[in-house]
Amino acid sequence: MNDAFLTELTKHFPQFAEKLLARSDADIGNVAAGASSLDLAELESRLGIQLPESYKTLLRCGREFWLFGGSIQFSFQHPFFHDFQTYEALTPQQKQVVKRKSGGAWPPPSQGMLCFAEFFMEADGDQVLFDVTKGMTNGEYPVMYYDHEDHPPSVRKLADDFVTFIDGFLDYEQWAIE
Numbered sequence: 001m002n003d004a005f006l007t008e009l010t011k012h013f014p015q016f017a018e019k020l021l022a023r024s025d026a027d028i029g030n031v032a033a034g035a036s037s038l039d040l041a042e043l044e045s046r047l048g049i050q051l052p053e054s055y056k057t058l059l060r061c062g063r064e065f066w067l068f069g070g071s072i073q074f075s076f077q078h079p080f081f082h083d084f085q086t087y088e089a090l091t092p093q094q095k096q097v098v099k100r101k102s103g104g105a106w107p108p109p110s111q112g113m114l115c116f117a118e119f120f121m122e123a124d125g126d127q128v129l130f131d132v133t134k135g136m137t138n139g140e141y142p143v144m145y146y147d148h149e150d151h152p153p154s155v156r157k158l159a160d161d162f163v164t165f166i167d168g169f170l171d172y173e174q175w176a177i178e
Contacts, residue, residue, distance in 0.1 A: 005031045008061035015167040032064035052140045054162040073118035082110040102152030109155040110146045121174045122147055
């Protein structure tokens with residue numbers, strides 16, 4: 001399965017594929033066959049939004065894959081919305097955690113964004129998201145990083161679009177070859 005995935009990745013994301021294949025530590029695993037057009041239409045229907053064509057192209061290469069031993073996970077659970085319950089609906093214990101981590105600010109700043117991968121750049125459990133809150137620009141959503149361990153949890157922009165993100169993240173300091 002990895003060979004077919006890497007062939008498709010090289011065809012559609014040559015810059016990313018070249019960097020990935022140059023990494024002896026990439027540890028590509030959990031690769032699943034690419035999504036069909038029907039799969040993608042059903043996914044968009046379930047989510048109620050249009051996905052960027054660039055992201056759908058990646059899903060056609062492989063619907064699920066992990067990199068670096070699971071530190072980056074594009075999986076069948078993705079994408080999903082960050083849709084937090086109201087503060088009033090939290091349990092007393094949850095409210096204590098919110099107060100301790102964010103001074104009582106709720107919901108987290110990722111509210112309404114679409115998580116498309118687990119991305120443990122700074123902490124296990126961090127994620128990359130599409131900021132869908134303002135709609136698409138030129139067929140793309142900005143790519144954001146959700147740092148859930150930050151106090152308070154934070155979101156910061158990584159790229160204006162998915163291709164810029166996928167082609168560039170292996171150059172980030174946290175993923176650079178030492």
